[in-house]
Amino acid sequence: MVSPPITELNNRAREIFRLVVEGYLSSGSPVGSKAIAQQGEINLSPASIRSVLNELETLGLLAAPHTSAGRMPTDTGLRMFVDGMMQVAEPTPEERAAIEQRLSEPGPVEQALAATSAILSDISAAAGVVMVPRREPRLAQMNIVRLDEDRALAVLVGSDGSVENRLLALPRGASISALQEASNYVTARLAGRTLAQAARVIQAEITSGRSELDAASADLVERGLAVLSEDAAQRPVLIVRGQAKLLDDQALTDIERVRSLIDDLENKQSVSELLQSARDAESTRIFIGAENRLFSLTGSSVIASPYRDREGRVVGVLGVIGPTRLNYARVVPMVDFTARSLGKIIG
Structure with a gap:
């Protein structure tokens, strides 16, 4: 109708x-x-x-x-x-300051993203979700440190200050000098490139015979970049916080609906696809109940807003997922402000 x-x-x-x-x-x-x-x-x-x-x-x-x-x-x-008809309630100066303070705490970008999802959950009494930016860190330094005869630790320092540590299987007979040579080569020759770009450069140099590395060191560089790249590709694209808040007193009267909603939140790929539809929005988007296919059976609403980096490029989407009785007047402007605040610290 x-x-x-x-x-x-x-x-x-x-x-x-x-x-x-x-x-x-x-x-x-x-x-x-x-x-x-x-x-x-x-x-x-x-x-x-x-x-x-x-x-x-x-x-x-x-x-x-x-x-x-x-x-x-x-x-x-x-x-x-x-x-x-809705009259929005803009965040108070105190609320704005509290959000900005939590987001500005020192640490890697992933920590700020996790804090953002927790903030969204707190302000909505529902589940907060943040899509992780699909981007790779640029290399600043890589060290390969031997742990024992068969294993080493590949330590990648990104240009944004992030640090990644991954276990690396060592080829038989790998020497300490080969590990050092591989580490020095990456730092000197591949700094400023993404993992994918660095891997392509290494492969091209090895194939053409232009690489200054011996076979053992070249193998170590390839192994280190491969294990770090594989991990980045498998990293979750969505951070969800506050699912337990969906189990309030009202939810107990319709527990099957809430259980279905929580199951949907566990299917992060489907939720990411829904949030992706808000990526090109100029401002906060609201999906109510059956308006979105994913949550049409759970009577739930989604409030989503894209967030941008310092150059104004959209790098992800954040939002709130909960029952249709969300306090839209309060949550909508809070989601919008949180998106703008997160954008200030995304490089």
């Missing part, structure tokens, strides 16, 4: 609709005519209010659960409220 534009509702219907939606978002429960009348904002009897509620239900904006005489907004009703 196609709902009417909000402008086509009369003032009385608009006000009652607003009270139902705000009451539902606040409590998570259907709102009845008696509760609306007791608020004192509408000078109508419960019977008159019920008549308006019936009209709004006929229009597809409200629904009446079987277990209650009250009404709750449909996905269509929530969409109309969010697009045409």
Whole structure:
């Protein structure tokens, strides 16, 4: 059913609709005519209010659960409220300062991304999600340190200060001098390149016979770059925090829906594909209930915003996933501010 534009509702219907939606978002429960009348904002009897509620239900904006005489907004009703009636509550100076402080703590980028997902979970009382930027660090230095006869530790220092440590299988008879030569070669010749670029340069030089490395050292360089590149390719593309917050008192009445939602969150690839659709958005996007295929059966909403690096390029998407009763007025501007704050520290 196609709902009417909000402008086509009369003032009385608009006000009652607003009270139902705000009451539902606040409590998570259907709102009845008696509760609306007791608020004192509408000078109508419960019977008159019920008549308006019936009209709004006929229009597809409200629904009446079987277990209650009250009404709750449909996905269509929530969409109309969010697009045409919601008054956003911008973050306070204290909230802005708290977010920026948590994001500015020293550490690798991955630590800031994990902090971001936790912040989003805290401000929404739902699950916070952050897509990890699909990019490789550029080499600044690589050291290969022997652990025992068969193993070494490949230590990669990125130009952004990040450090990666990976176990490396040593070829039989690898000498200390070969390890040192391989480390020096990478640092001197391949600095400033991504892992993929460095691997291509090494392969081209070895194939053409232009490499200054002996066979043992060249083998070590190839092994070190390969194990680091393979790990980067397998790294999770999504960080999720706060799934447990989905199990609130309201969720206990619909535990199967919440279990299905948590299962969806565990399928990070599918969630990433959904967030990817917000990558080209100019601002925060809101997906409500059945509007998104992934969560159509769980009655959940997604609030997502792209975040950019210092040069303005989109490098990922962050957001909140939770029940449709999310506090949109508060969460939407907080997600937007968090995205802008994260962008300031992404190189």
